[in-house]
Amino acid sequence: MAIYSTNEFKAGLKVMLDNDPCAIIENEFVKPGKGQAFNRVKIRNLKTGRVIERTFKSGESLDSADVIDVGMQYLYSDGEFRHFMVPDTFEQYQCDEKLVGDACKWLKDQDNCTVTLWNDAPLSVTPINFVELAIVETDPGVRGDTSGGGGKPAKLETGAVVRVPLFVQQGEVIKVDTRTGEYISRVKE
Amino acid sequence: MLKDWQPTCAIDILRLRAQVFNSIRDFFSARAVLEVETPLLGHACGTDPQLDFFTTDYIAHPQRDKLFLQTSPEFAMKRLLAAGSGSIYQICKAFRNGESGRFHNPEFTMLEWYRVGFTLTELMDEISELIETLSQGYLSLDATQRFTYQDVFQRYTGLNSLTFSYVDYSTFALANGQSEALAICGYEHGLWLDFIFSHYIQSHLGENAVCMVYGYPVCQSSLARINPLNPLITDRIEVFINGIELGNGYYELTDAREQNKRFDEEIAVRLQNNRPGTVKDKHLIAAMEHGLPECSGMAIGLDRLIMALTGSLSINDVLGFPVHRA
Numbered sequence: 355m356a357i358y359s360t361n362e363f364k365a366g367l368k369v370m371l372d373n374d375p376c377a378i379i380e381n382e383f384v385k386p387g388k389g390q391a392f393n394r395v396k397i398r399n400l401k402t403g404r405v406i407e408r409t410f411k412s413g414e415s416l417d418s419a420d421v422i423d424v425g426m427q428y429l430y431s432d433g434e435f436r437h438f439m440v441p442d443t444f445e446q447y448q449c450d451e452k453l454v455g456d457a458c459k460w461l462k463d464q465d466n467c468t469v470t471l472w473n474d475a476p477l478s479v480t481p482i483n484f485v486e487l488a489i490v491e492t493d494p495g496v497r498g499d500t501s502g503g504g505g506k507p508a509k510l511e512t513g514a515v516v517r518v519p520l521f522v523q524q525g526e527v528i529k530v531d532t533r534t535g536e537y538i539s540r541v542k543e
Numbered sequence: 544m545l546k547d548w549q550p551t552c553a554i555d556i557l558r559l560r561a562q563v564f565n566s567i568r569d570f571f572s573a574r575a576v577l578e579v580e581t582p583l584l585g586h587a588c589g590t591d592p593q594l595d596f597f598t599t600d601y602i603a604h605p606q607r608d609k610l611f612l613q614t615s616p617e618f619a620m621k622r623l624l625a626a627g628s629g630s631i632y633q634i635c636k637a638f639r640n641g642e643s644g645r646f647h648n649p650e651f652t653m654l655e656w657y658r659v660g661f662t663l664t665e666l667m668d669e670i671s672e673l674i675e676t677l678s679q680g681y682l683s684l685d686a687t688q689r690f691t692y693q694d695v696f697q698r699y700t701g702l703n704s705l706t707f708s709y710v711d712y713s714t715f716a717l718a719n720g721q722s723e724a725l726a727i728c729g730y731e732h733g734l735w736l737d738f739i740f741s742h743y744i745q746s747h748l749g750e751n752a753v754c755m756v757y758g759y760p761v762c763q764s765s766l767a768r769i770n771p772l773n774p775l776i777t778d779r780i781e782v783f784i785n786g787i788e789l790g791n792g793y794y795e796l797t798d799a800r801e802q803n804k805r806f807d808e809e810i811a812v813r814l815q816n817n818r819p820g821t822v823k824d825k826h827l828i829a830a831m832e833h834g835l836p837e838c839s840g841m842a843i844g845l846d847r848l849i850m851a852l853t854g855s856l857s858i859n860d861v862l863g864f865p866v867h868r869a
Contacts, residue, residue, distance in 0.1 A: 361641065383644025386745070387781065387791045388765050389737035390593055391642070392727075409742065411727045412641070 356418040360393040360410050368400070368421040371408070375400045375419035375472045383412065400470065400477055419472065423480075426469045428461040436461075436479070438469050449476040459514040460485050460532045481532045486541050487511050488527045492518065505537075550863035557863065559681075560849055564634060566677055567654060576630045576656060581619030583636060584610040587824035589617070590809035591765065592816065595640035597649075611822070612638040615842060616655050617766070618827040621795070624657055624838060625830035632656035634845070645857045646787065646847060648865050654790075657840040663778045663794040666839035667755050670782060670792070674753050674848075681852040684784075685752040692759050692776070696736075699744045705760050705775045707732035712739070719743070733762040748783040756781050766805070767793035782843070784851040792841035799831035 358369060363381040370376070376397045385391035391412035398405050400421060426438040426447065435448040436458050447469060451458075453476075460481040461467060468480040492508035505517040508528075516530055518537045529538040550557075568578065588596050588611035601608040613619075615637050623631055637653045658666060671687040678684055696704035702711055712735045716724035721742070728734040748754040757780040761769060767779035778794035796802055806823045813821065849861040859865045 361643070383642070383647055384741045385593075385642060385644075385647065386737050386741050387788055388591060388593060388763070389741070390734050392738065392741060394742070409721060409723055409727065409738070 357415045358418060359415040360412050363393060363395060368419040369416040370419045371397060371399075371416060375421050375477065377421075379405065385412070400472065421470060421472050421477065423468050423470050426467060428458070428463060428465045428467055430463055431458070438467070438476070438479075447471075447476050449479060454479040457481060459512055460487070460530070462487070462512055483532060484529055484538065485532055486527055486529050487514070489518070489522065489524050492522070492524050547868050551859045551865055551868060552861050552863055556849065556853065556861050559853065560861070563677055563845065563849060563852070567634065567673070570673055570676055571632045571656065576632050576658070577628060579620065579623055579628065579631045579633050580635070581616045581623070581633065583613050583638075585613055585619070586610060587618070587822045587826065589614045590806050590813065590821050590823060592809050592812040592818070595818065596821070597638050597640050614639050615653065617840070617842070618824045620655060620657055620840075621835055622826060622830040624659065625833050625835045630656070630658045643866060648846065648858050648862060650866065650869070652845040653842055654845050655840065655842040657795070657838050659836045659838045661839040663757065663780060663792070663839055666792055666841060667757070667780060670755065670841055671753055674782075674784070677848065678852055682751075687753040687755065688749065689755045689757065692756050695744055695748065695756055696740070699747055700739055702739065704736060707735070715739070732760070736760060736763060745783065745788065746786040749785055751785065754783045756783070765793070766796050766802075768796050787847050787851050789847050789851065790841060790843035792839065794839050795835065797831060797835040797837060799828055802831055803828050
């Protein structure tokens with residue numbers, strides 16, 4: 355296993371902290387002129403998604419975390435687990451619904467996504483940034499309203515609910531930003 | 544073709560840097576302070592427990608010699624003072640290994656000056672005048688602030704900096720969600736002060752003003768003299784603008800025996816912490832035995848000063864070629 359010293363810490367580096375896999379977001383070198391040097395590090399716990407700040411004495415080190423991002427295809431849900439497949443190798447992975455349910459609300463069968471593996475076990479699922487999904491349920495639109503002000507909830511084919519402008523109709527396909535969960539535009543068929 | 548051949552700073556910054564250098568020379572020339580040069584390569588080096596240096600091989604046939612790149616020109620300048628130079632200043636490069644970050648480049652530009660016969664208070668007046676002069680046209684600074692270390696420590700943390708209390712310090716760290724401080728600092732007063740000062744105090748200092756902090760606790764004395772009236776503090780100052788540490792000054796230690804003792808203590812601490820060994824500057828000790836005049840000295844990081852003048856967020860914005868492009 356590799357070991358990283360504070361001077362190698364950079365954004366994106368995956369390390370073990372308090373027995374959890376984490377990703378470094380930011381690393382600031384702090385040193386009072388004649389005093390001890392520290393590294394103030396912003397770090398995301400990849401299991402919980404929580405961001406914390408932690409100070410290290412410069413020169414301290416952390417073990418690397420065996421975390422990799424793998425492009426996979428979403429297959430199906432059996433209620434308890436979501437199933438994914440690596441297209442090249444047909445290798446399949448299952449993810450606990452409780453762990454990845456929220457990220458999966460943007461996924462249709464066959465959709466591509468990124469599965470983060472820690473020691474070859476799925477840790478999290480990241481959908482592509484923009485998805486196009488059909489609206490299966492929403493209140494009837496108000497004709498002529500194109501302002502988009504206010505909006506209304508719309509249920510998508512995957513079960514996700516987003517706010518859409520009043521003029522958007524049931525059955526239409528819309529583009530959504532999965533990072534914010536916000537409606538972007540209608541998609542012309 | 545490599546894309547990173549270009550300087551990281553704007554060409555305007557080069558002009559500003561040249562202007563700052565000119566103003567510094569005018570400032571000291573008007574005060575009859577002599578500009579000097581001292582070697583960047585030396586046989587000895589500072590013993591600061593927290594500084595790492597660069598070494599280089601000197602091929603002096605038939606043998607090889609190890610030379611140090613200087614972490615500051617202090618020792619050589621003090622030898623000039625002992626030889627009777629009178630007040631002197633220097634603009635030079637200094638080198639500190641392993642220091643790289645938003646406010647650090649391992650090779651940086653330093654202004655260092657010594658004023659024979661100056662007390663720390665007189666030095667502080669001059670620092671204030673110098674920075675005011677240099678900032679004209681760039682920053683309109685409020686009146687210079689002067690606080691004791693103890694004052695700022697108490698103001699921002701409620702803690703007593705002069706007497707170590709593990710319970711108080713660790714309670715403060717825990718209340719601020721930094722339990723790691725306990726493991727990092729242990730029972731070392733100096734480490735706690737560095738941790739708390741850099742995390743909770745420094746960023747508040749010198750909001751649109753020069754802020755001078757003086758009267759450092761003795762465990763942070765470095766090469767400063769112990770205050771004759773209060774043995775818990777030392778005649779050392781640090782200067783800040785908008786939370787950026789610009790430099791460090793002392794009412795200089797002149798006692799050769801005390802200097803030798805501090806070298807030995809620092810070398811022992813270095814050994815204990817597995818830092819690379821250093822060579823004590825015997826020339827400095829000899830010069831001090833001959834007699835270093837009573838003086839005060841100050842060092843200012845000019846790259847940081849230019850950062851402060853331009854509101855730059857990173858030292859890379861004021862350097863042509865920081866280490867990754869050097």
